[in-house]
Amino acid sequence: MSNRSINRLIVIGLRLTGIWPDSSYEIVIRCIWIVIMMFGQILQYRYIIKQISCGGKLTNVVDGLSTALPYSLLFFKLISFWINRRLFKNMLMEMSQDWINFSKFNIDAMINKTKLAYHYSKLIMSVYAIAVFTYAGVFLEISRQNQDDEFNITSRQLLIKMDLPFAYYESPLYEYVFVLQFFQLLSNASAIAMFDALIITLIFHVGGQIEMLHEALENISVKNHKSLRNVVKPLIDLHYQIILGSENIENLFSYIALMQLLCNTLIICCIGFLIIVFINLDTILGA
Known part of the structure; x- marks a missing residue:
């Protein structure tokens, strides 16, 4: 299935997450994601529960909660797309047909929106990738500064807060765990960026259709009444496709948007709490 509205990077991400319709090893890829995500989530929430129960x-x-919530949201997005795979497949087929059915109109607006969606998709994925590498670099720098002559090896921190069932702080096991967590962080961030880029692409596609309809309505001539019916009927079809596409986007992303709102609110509250704590700590130490 080809679709000129969607960036190739998004298509690759959809294939690697088992969402793209009729892709190779679809079931195997989904099983791998389920095992990895569930294993990681269990270890992350074990860390949070352990900190609460032990009076940490x-x-x-x-900090652990602000890291675990985005992964829970990503897991929810994956499951939601897997459940609604038929709806998503119909959306892709309709988007492909839009370029054929409405070729009689001036599709410059759709082309411009598609190019804009391509640029935004690349920008989003680049920002997420830079954020991962920056976070890992800052983590390594802080870890290096904390290592002094009296450094206790058991106090080594993980890149992602987890309660592992083994002693990870010994070298070279710690380095292996760090590399695995880095690739996990990079893959999860890429999947989150892919979903963000996908929703933007779908919205831009509908926006291009709306602009195309608006331009066609402005160019209607009422002088020739005999051909007016032939002009209005394609516009009605286009308007119906816009309504149908908007409803499909709403049905696919409504619960995802709700969960994202709740998770992002909690994450912002957690980050704000950490900022306030560190600001007060610096004030006390300075005094």
Whole structure:
């Protein structure tokens, strides 16, 4: 299935997450994602529960929660797309047919929106990739600064807060765990960026159709009444396709948007709490 509205990077991401219709090894890819995500989520929430039950620092609990929630949201998005795979396949087929059915109109607006969606998709994925590498670099720099002559090896921190069932702080096991967590962080961030780019692409596609309809309505001539019916009927079809595409996007992303709103609100609260704690800590130490 080809679709000129969707960036090739998004298509690759959809294939690697088992979402693209009729892709190779679709079931195997989904099983791999389920095992990896469930294993990671169990270890992340074990860390949070352990910090709460053992009377650990509240900052550790909030830090672990702010890291675990985006992964839970990603897992929810994957499951939602897997369940609604038939709806998503119909959306892709309709988007492909739009370029054929409405070729009689001036499709410059759709082409411009598609190019804009391509640029935004690349920008989003680049930002997420830069954020991952920056986070890993800052983590390594802080870890290096904390290593002094009296450094306790058991106090080594993981890139992603997890409660592993083995002693990970010994070298070279710690380095292996760090590399695995880095690739996990990179793959999860790429999947999150792919979903963000996909929703933007779908919205731009509908926006291009709306602009095309608006331009066609402005160019209607009422002088020739005999051909007016032949002109209006394609516009009605285009309007119906816009309504249908908007409803499909709403049905596919309504629960995802709700979960994203809730998770992002909690994450912002967690990050704000950490900022306030560190600001007060610097004030106390400065005094």
